[in-house]
Amino acid sequence: MIATLLAVEGETREVFEDINLFGKVVFYVLSFIATALFLWGSWQRITKYRRGRPAGRIRRPAAAPSSNGSAPTVADTVPSNGQPSKLHTVGTIAANSTVAKRDRSMGIAHFFIFWGFITLFIGTVILTIDEDIVKIATRQFGEERSFFKGVFYAIYSLVLDTMGFAALIALVYMAARRGLFHLPQLDYRRAEEPAGGYDRRQYQLGDQLFIGLLGLVLVTGFLHEGFRIRASGFPDFEIWSPVGWLIAKGVSGAGVTLAGSDTIRTVIWWVHAVLALSFVAYIPYSKAMHMLTDAANLVTHDPTTSRRLPAPDPAAGHLGYQTVEDFTWKELLDFDACTKCGRCHVVCPAAAAGAPLSPRDLILDLRQWASTSSGNVTLLDSERRPEPTGPLVTDGTLAGDVIRADTLWSCTTCMACVAACPVGIEHVPTIVELRRSLVEAGTMEPSLQDALQNIAQKGNSFGKSARQRAKWTKGLDFTITDARKEPVRYLWFVGDFASFDDRLQSLSQTFAQILHGAGVDFGILYDGERNAGNDVRRVGEEGLFEMLVEQNMEQLTAAEFDEIVTTDPHTLNTLRNEYPGFGLDKPVKHYTEVLADLIEAGELDVGALGSTATYHDPCYLARYNELTEAPRRVLRAIGCDVVEMPRNRDNTFCCGAGGGRIWMDDSGLTERPSENRIREAAELDVEMFVVACPKDFTMYTDAAKTTGHDASLRVVDVIELVAEALDRQPALGAAEI
Amino acid sequence: MRIAVLLKQVPDLVEEFEIDDAGTDIDREFLTFLLNEFDNQALEEALLIKDATGATVDVVALDDPEVDQALYTAIAKGADRAIKLTGANGDGWLSTHARAAVYAGWLTGESYDLVLTGVQAADDLDGQLAPMLGALLDVPHVSVVVGVEAADGTARIRQEFAGGAISELDVSLPAVVGVQAAGAEPRYAAIAKIRQAQQEGNVDEVAVDPPAAASGLTIRRMYPPEKSDRAEMLSGSEADVADRIIALLRERGLVQG
Ligand code: SF4
Numbered sequence: 003m004i005a006t007l008l009a010v011e012g013e014t015r016e017v018f019e020d021i022n023l024f025g026k027v028v029f030y031v032l033s034f035i036a037t038a039l040f041l042w043g044s045w046q047r048i049t050k051y052r053r054g055r056p057a058g059r060i061r062r063p064a065a066a067p068s069s070n071g072s073a074p075t076v077a078d079t080v081p082s083n084g085q086p087s088k089l090h091t092v093g094t095i096a097a098n099s100t101v102a103k104r105d106r107s108m109g110i111a112h113f114f115i116f117w118g119f120i121t122l123f124i125g126t127v128i129l130t131i132d133e134d135i136v137k138i139a140t141r142q143f144g145e146e147r148s149f150f151k152g153v154f155y156a157i158y159s160l161v162l163d164t165m166g167f168a169a170l171i172a173l174v175y176m177a178a179r180r181g182l183f184h185l186p187q188l189d190y191r192r193a194e195e196p197a198g199g200y201d202r203r204q205y206q207l208g209d210q211l212f213i214g215l216l217g218l219v220l221v222t223g224f225l226h227e228g229f230r231i232r233a234s235g236f237p238d239f240e241i242w243s244p245v246g247w248l249i250a251k252g253v254s255g256a257g258v259t260l261a262g263s264d265t266i267r268t269v270i271w272w273v274h275a276v277l278a279l280s281f282v283a284y285i286p287y288s289k290a291m292h293m294l295t296d297a298a299n300l301v302t303h304d305p306t307t308s309r310r311l312p313a314p315d316p317a318a319g320h321l322g323y324q325t326v327e328d329f330t331w332k333e334l335l336d337f338d339a340c341t342k343c344g345r346c347h348v349v350c351p352a353a354a355a356g357a358p359l360s361p362r363d364l365i366l367d368l369r370q371w372a373s374t375s376s377g378n379v380t381l382l383d384s385e386r387r388p389e390p391t392g393p394l395v396t397d398g399t400l401a402g403d404v405i406r407a408d409t410l411w412s413c414t415t416c417m418a419c420v421a422a423c424p425v426g427i428e429h430v431p432t433i434v435e436l437r438r439s440l441v442e443a444g445t446m447e448p449s450l451q452d453a454l455q456n457i458a459q460k461g462n463s464f465g466k467s468a469r470q471r472a473k474w475t476k477g478l479d480f481t482i483t484d485a486r487k488e489p490v491r492y493l494w495f496v497g498d499f500a501s502f503d504d505r506l507q508s509l510s511q512t513f514a515q516i517l518h519g520a521g522v523d524f525g526i527l528y529d530g531e532r533n534a535g536n537d538v539r540r541v542g543e544e545g546l547f548e549m550l551v552e553q554n555m556e557q558l559t560a561a562e563f564d565e566i567v568t569t570d571p572h573t574l575n576t577l578r579n580e581y582p583g584f585g586l587d588k589p590v591k592h593y594t595e596v597l598a599d600l601i602e603a604g605e606l607d608v609g610a611l612g613s614t615a616t617y618h619d620p621c622y623l624a625r626y627n628e629l630t631e632a633p634r635r636v637l638r639a640i641g642c643d644v645v646e647m648p649r650n651r652d653n654t655f656c657c658g659a660g661g662g663r664i665w666m667d668d669s670g671l672t673e674r675p676s677e678n679r680i681r682e683a684a685e686l687d688v689e690m691f692v693v694a695c696p697k698d699f700t701m702y703t704d705a706a707k708t709t710g711h712d713a714s715l716r717v718v719d720v721i722e723l724v725a726e727a728l729d730r731q732p733a734l735g736a737a738e739i
Numbered sequence: 740m741r742i743a744v745l746l747k748q749v750p751d752l753v754e755e756f757e758i759d760d761a762g763t764d765i766d767r768e769f770l771t772f773l774l775n776e777f778d779n780q781a782l783e784e785a786l787l788i789k790d791a792t793g794a795t796v797d798v799v800a801l802d803d804p805e806v807d808q809a810l811y812t813a814i815a816k817g818a819d820r821a822i823k824l825t826g827a828n829g830d831g832w833l834s835t836h837a838r839a840a841v842y843a844g845w846l847t848g849e850s851y852d853l854v855l856t857g858v859q860a861a862d863d864l865d866g867q868l869a870p871m872l873g874a875l876l877d878v879p880h881v882s883v884v885v886g887v888e889a890a891d892g893t894a895r896i897r898q899e900f901a902g903g904a905i906s907e908l909d910v911s912l913p914a915v916v917g918v919q920a921a922g923a924e925p926r927y928a929a930i931a932k933i934r935q936a937q938q939e940g941n942v943d944e945v946a947v948d949p950p951a952a953a954s955g956l957t958i959r960r961m962y963p964p965e966k967s968d969r970a971e972m973l974s975g976s977e978a979d980v981a982d983r984i985i986a987l988l989r990e991r992g993l994v995q996g
């Protein structure tokens with residue numbers, strides 16, 4: 003090996019071999035044009051981003067304040083604030099790990115194309131430095147020098163050949179994936195069919211052109227190498243370009259003469275050069291721009307924006323978004339970052355249920371609309387329609403005409419899209435901003451309007467009297483401490499559903515009995531509590547959310563407690579992540595965390611149930627708050643054999659109730675998300691479908707019935723199971739309300 | 740075209756009602772109050788006319804409990820002006836007679852083409868406000884209205900009859916209209932807009948004289964409905980109960996055959 007390497011000392015190839023002065027001039031002119039086109043296109047995009055308002059991504063807001071004293075602080079329980087360091091992000095980008103996250107083979111293929119082209123690009127830069135800087139500079143001082151030779155050249159050749167070849171194989175895989183595999187995520191059909199139809203063939207052509215151009219650049223590069231080696235008569239050192247070497251062997255085997263090879267080589271050189279330069283020029287106008295936008299998007303990505311929604315821009319003078327200027331630059335960058343990979347499209351519960359929403363379509367529509375209204379030129383990257391509807395709307399409302407209201411209302415804010423997106427696009431905050439516009443215009447269905455009015459007037463979506471909020475406690479044989487009057491360790495924030503829903507009140511009673519039985523010091527706010535506002539905020543009713551926060555904070559500030567506990571993941575999310583911005587400085591726990599701790603500390607004397615169960619991760623626990631293990635700890639501790647569904651933890655599937663969907667009509671869906679989920683669980687051989695969210699209990703009890711699985715699959719809350727595991731259950735004696 | 744919409748606050752029916760010590764009224768101390776839902780329909784109808792013709796819409800209310808909320812909400816929805824007539828509400832409930840007299844007294848000095856109000860309210864189930872106002876102002880009145888199209892000097896009004904029949908009437912203006920339902924679901928006012936209206940505080944308070952006219956009625960006693968013991972509990976197997984129900988329905992002539 004070393005011997006061969008040494009043998010190549012001083013060996014090199016001529017860069018512009020066979021290209022005369024005229025050719026060189028033409029080449030430099032073409033390079034100049036390509037670079038100019040690249041810069042102009044990029045500048046156009048940047049101009050568009052500059053129309054957006056600040057996104058607060060460069061400097062982070064300070065972490066939530068922590069309380070004094072010995073109580074655990076917010077900082078202790080909030081799992082990191084979710085902000086990876088920039089260095090970490092660069093590592094993620096380099097390793098392509100977001101691409102590989104849920105699709106290994108795709109990740110590997112992308113990795114080789116990514117690094118293959120970066121290597122080839124670096125190779126070209128080295129060549130340019132040697133040719134245009136080192137040689138020219140040294141010529142001024144006498145003898146021309148070059149480092150592009152000998153051992154360096156051999157290693158250079160080997161690396162470039164290998165990486166180029168790997169990239170080529172990966173590209174073939176990518177093309178096959180598109181052409182032969184019929185993957186649902188690459189099916190560009192829209193989730194909703196616009197009246198008058200639409201045409202997305204450009205998307206496909208754009209993909210083909212992208213992969214085709216990259217492939218041709220590689221193929222012509224290798225062919226040129228082969229013909230060069232053949233034309234120069236197989237010099238020994240060229241063995242370090244193995245792909246070229248093999249092609250050269252083939253060429254000579256096919257009887258191409260030395261002179262013939264020389265001519266062909268020149269032609270191919272030009273083809274290769276023109277293709278490569280075209281590619282450079284084409285980048286900012288096409289899907290290829292994701293090479294630049296995605297790196298920028300990942301570096302500026304803030305994974306916390308869904309759980310802690312940004313407040314509306316006070317300077318806007320209106321709620322929500324109406325023009326390009328209302329978006330943040332990060333959102334405008336999001337749109338350009340989308341590669342149409344479709345991962346969000348296939349995990350979206352709304353799209354799966356036949357609702358008129360696909361997060362991919364939403365982003366692409368916004369991209370087309372924002373690009374058109376910013377005068378961006380695009381190449382094979384647009385949807386066409388016979389009528390100027392949707393993304394083609396030029397004068398009309400953004401939320402309503404460009405993006406249909408029913409599209410925006412279909413979102414459950416489950417965050418599956420954000421979690422699936424390999425390039426750091428934040429769909430949920432954008433959807434909520436657009437909903438804010440709908441709320442301001444009063445565009446919503448009557449049932450949602452009723453719910454919001456009820457919450458505004460009575461503090462609960464059920465429209466029941468605010469004074470009846472704690473009525474469920476009447477069925478207990480002890481009195482729960484009024485946390486407004488006495489200090490407690492745990493303040494239990496009960497939430498609307500657990501307080502008012504007939505089917506859930508007994509669960510609330512059971513939880514109270516468990517805590518009481520374990521001697522836990524806890525209290526509630528009685529009729530001082532209001533809906534916490536998580537879903538109100540996600541509906542886009544920011545004014546109402548603020549009102550609820552004010553009302554709740556007034557009560558919380560007056561009460562004395564160490565920690566908050568709640569059974570409702572939605573309530574947990576806003577209390578934990580959004581209320582600190584309004585002054586809440588206490589840790590917020592889910593009841594499964596408290597139960598797991600109590601059981602493990604021996605405070606709850608549980609026996610083994612010995613049943614098989616699968617556990618459904620609520621979106622607002624698993625994806626929003628990375629809280630997946632506490633419920634499983636409880637289940638294991640009470641002797642349940644937990645069998646996982648294929649979609650578990652942060653890949654969980656939404657029940658369909660979040661983001662205010664529970665207040666909207668779902669009769670138009672082809673398959674309710676909750677039914678889809680029950681069918682997934684029914685495939686497993688388990689007795690129980692365990693939930694840890696009050697809304698889930700009602701959603702899945704219904705879904706088990708409508709799918710006919712209610713006899714074989716028992717929908718049960720963790721609370722009930724713990725109560726069953728406590729031998730004391732009969733003594734608890736829950737009274738009826 | 741100038742439209743006045745009369746708004747009234749009524750107790751929220753989800754609360755538990757109790758009779759006061761005197762036994763002649765409900766105990767209002769712990770109740771919460773909401774805008775009468777029919778007044779909300781009237782407001783919506785007025786705003787629809789505004790959208791269609793550019794009319795101005797003023798909302799007018801007495802100093803009912805929590806009435807400011809209703810007035811600011813109306814502004815947030817697009818009402819041009821909110822007027823609160825103060826000094827007329829006594830301690831307790833104001834009868835519809837008295838209410839009509841106060842409104843009429845104020846409206847006489849104004850020049851509205853249309854006065855819209857809810858066809859009825861929880862405390863005015865016989866829907867007297869609109870007819871009384873029509874009489875006091877000496878202008879035409881139509882009630883149980885489900886649509887108003889206003890033009891110069893006249894309005895085409897759709898009135899609903901039992902069984903869903905609709906008649907179309909032309910009414911010369913000014914007129915008083917009792918609205919049953921607006922042409923569209925009442926619009927939603929975003930809380931941020933209501934709060935903004937609240938901050939701007941543009942409610943015009945106008946002091947009026949307490950009503951002179953009495954209805955001639957006094958409430959002698961108020962009480963929750965007394966339970967009757969005429970209920971018959973059916974027991975037995977499902978089939979027995981079903982047979983008994985069918986027999987009962989036949990007996991009373993509620994089903995044929
Ligand atoms: S949050 Fe969930 S429902 Fe909404 S677009 Fe994303 S995946 Fe679909």
Ligand code: SF4
Nearest residue numbers: 340341343344346423
């Ligand atoms: S938004 Fe993200 S996940 Fe969805 S298609 Fe675009 S790049 Fe893929």
